[in-house]
Amino acid sequence: MIKCSLKKEIMNTIRNRVLAGMRPTGRLHLGNYLGAAKGMLALQDDPDFDTLFTVVDIHATTTPYDQKTLKASARDVFIDYLSVGLDPEKSAITIQSDLSDLITQLSFYLSSVMSVARMQHLPTFKEKVKQHPDNVTMALLNYPLLMAADILIYKASKVPVGIDQEPHLEIAREVARKMNERFGTDFPEPTRFATVGEYVPSLLGGGKMSKSVEGSSIELDDNLDTIISKLKKAPTDSGRGNKVPVEGGVANLLQFVKLFEGEDSRKHYEILYTSSGIRYGDLKKQLAEAIFAELKPIQEKRVELEKNPEYIDKMIALGAKKSRAIAEKTVEEVKKKMGLG
Numbered sequence: 001m002i003k004c005s006l007k008k009e010i011m012n013t014i015r016n017r018v019l020a021g022m023r024p025t026g027r028l029h030l031g032n033y034l035g036a037a038k039g040m041l042a043l044q045d046d047p048d049f050d051t052l053f054t055v056v057d058i059h060a061t062t063t064p065y066d067q068k069t070l071k072a073s074a075r076d077v078f079i080d081y082l083s084v085g086l087d088p089e090k091s092a093i094t095i096q097s098d099l100s101d102l103i104t105q106l107s108f109y110l111s112s113v114m115s116v117a118r119m120q121h122l123p124t125f126k127e128k129v130k131q132h133p134d135n136v137t138m139a140l141l142n143y144p145l146l147m148a149a150d151i152l153i154y155k156a157s158k159v160p161v162g163i164d165q166e167p168h169l170e171i172a173r174e175v176a177r178k179m180n181e182r183f184g185t186d187f188p189e190p191t192r193f194a195t196v197g198e199y200v201p202s203l204l205g206g207g208k209m210s211k212s213v214e215g216s217s218i219e220l221d222d223n224l225d226t227i228i229s230k231l232k233k234a235p236t237d238s239g240r241g242n243k244v245p246v247e248g249g250v251a252n253l254l255q256f257v258k259l260f261e262g263e264d265s266r267k268h269y270e271i272l273y274t275s276s277g278i279r280y281g282d283l284k285k286q287l288a289e290a291i292f293a294e295l296k297p298i299q300e301k302r303v304e305l306e307k308n309p310e311y312i313d314k315m316i317a318l319g320a321k322k323s324r325a326i327a328e329k330t331v332e333e334v335k336k337k338m339g340l341g
């Protein structure tokens with residue numbers, strides 16, 4: 001009994017905060033779901049954490065985008081968040097630009113401790129430069145500092161994101177450290193909360209599943225037929241060999257089997273590969289069904305939510321109100337410490 005109430009007391013005093021966000025650059029896919037949303041859900045249900053989630057629409061402006069559709073896309077991702085099970089009563093869920101005054105402001109202050117060279121050498125920046133050579137802007141260079149501001153404005157210490165975000169988290173830690181050293185702030189150094197799906201491969205056989213790579217992804221709102229036809233295109237081999245491939249199309253398919261049908265099913269196919277052979281038609285059909293079984297309730301919830309736009313508006317406003325209270329405090333503190341307040 002005593003132990004129990006003590007734990008409760010500790011939990012009430014040490015509030016670890018969680019922050020995670022996704023860009024509204026298209027509908028969410030399995031990579032976003034497994035690499036990020038699953039971790040967000042796990043932490044939302046963990047009594048040791050206060051959870052804050054955001055749709056990072058300002059981040060979307062750092063690469064070419066359509067300003068006519070951005071607002072609707074951000075709202076779409078907000079509804080996706082609720083559809084996968086994020087709960088606006090339990091968590092504070094925002095659209096980033098509702099706090100643009102505070103977040104962009106903090107991002108600018110944070111930029112005072114980071115060198116241009118450090119930002120230019122980031123692998124994620126170099127990749128984006130290759131992808132969009134005509135759009136190498138200051139906003140793009142600043143992307144990781146905007147992300148650091150998203151996290152540090154709530155003094156969050158845990159960040160449920162995919163493994164591709166690790167270089168950005170390293171920047172967030174560095175910024176926190178440097179701000180604390182230079183100005184005496186008390187930012188925690190945030191670490192990544194990893195899920196089993198921290199790296200979801202592309203359907204094309206190489207690289208990660210991504211919104212920006214055509215044909216690489218299965219979207220959360222794909223129906224069974226779409227999933228079947230997308231999986232049909234995934235590259236395979238003869239289905240038999242001495243050694244199960246560890247990379248490429250077959251390895252990726254087996255990774256999907258593990259994620260949606262479990263480790264035993266994957267082992268079963270591995271044994272088949274080195275004995276009688278895998279029939280990929282069967283594997284893909286079964287896998288498509290397993291994926292759809294997980295997506296169906298999410299899609300049904302989305303249909304329900306879309307019937308009630310007033311509720312969505314209310315929840316967006318609620319998230320902004322809850323988050324603003326924390327964010328304002330941090331920005332005031334930082335301004336004072338920097339001699340600006």
Ligand code: ADP
Nearest residue numbers: 023031032035036161162198199200208209211
């Ligand atoms: P995308 O890369 O598709 O444009 P975002 O950059 O908006 O998606 O990422 C949103 C979240 O989804 C981040 O936490 C990111 O790490 C995660 N994520 C994106 N793609 C994958 C993937 N293929 N595997 C695991 N996590 C991913």
